[in-house]
Amino acid sequence: MPRTRTSLTAALPLLVVALAGCATQDGGTADDATGTTSESRTVAEARAWDLENASCLREAGVDIGDPSGDGGGMAISLGDDLDMDALSAAAESCRESTEDKLGERPATASEKESREEFEAALRESTRCLRDKGFDVPDQLDGTGGTDSMDDVPEDVLEECGAFGGMATTVAP
Template sequence: MSRTRGTLFAALPLLVVALAGCSTAADDAAAETKSESQIAADAQAWDLANANCLREEGVDIGDPSGDGGGVSISRGDAVDMDALLAASERCTEATTDELGERPVTASEKKSQDEFDARLRESAECVREAGYDVTDQLDGAGGTATMDDVPAGVLEECGAFGSMPTTVTR
């Protein structure tokens, strides 16, 4: 298993959370007055602004799909995960400053909850196999070093099988 693949697995939850944004009580109250289609349109505008920022930062990223399918980010060996995470952090902050927190549709919230549950299950399985990994979810972000975990354990625990090939929001 390459270091890049292990690092990608570890960084993906942080990137997903960073791109998805966090909802506050005020955001939830405002969202209740908007239709699901308006929330989706606002989320699409936020995603496009964020993708434009990431491209300006040198990240090879496509436009958001608009159907909740997310965006594609190159996963090749040439990906500098530190640079990707730094650009993601800067762009999330800049886009949030400009447009506010990213709106989250009900279907996205459900998908994120399901994804988080799969990540927790995978991390627990890896821990049960004797490896010390964390699962800092619920908007906290975080990464775990998976370089020391054998590929067989990761596969057995579904650590890669449950990972999407695109970053979804």
């Protein structure tokens, strides 16, 4: 697997976590006397989760900022000396630690919508690749298919919108 595909594939779960902090839209219906909406509480809870997770990642030696709260997500420094295995291990350990403290990270309405759009795009690119004669695995769960994404030429990946080689198994 070329280095760029390996790096991007390995970084994808981290990018998903980083992008998860992007949603700040408020919606929903007021459900208490203060006028606070369930969605605004979800956004606040998600932000608290992201802050705790970012703090854990920094303690583990990852150069990462706090989520911006303005839709900017979290920035991870991706220098040349980045150890993807260490980064992946830190991300998994911190996710578990943060879940132990705060429970599972709540998804905001806009994150759910973005995830649905992303999953629809993955399904469409898989259909396109299969229509082009490549028996690739389902990109959402990694099942099925006999061809690796490495077997698909770059021009076909691009044509099918397979995210420049990042089309691979995505952990929800």
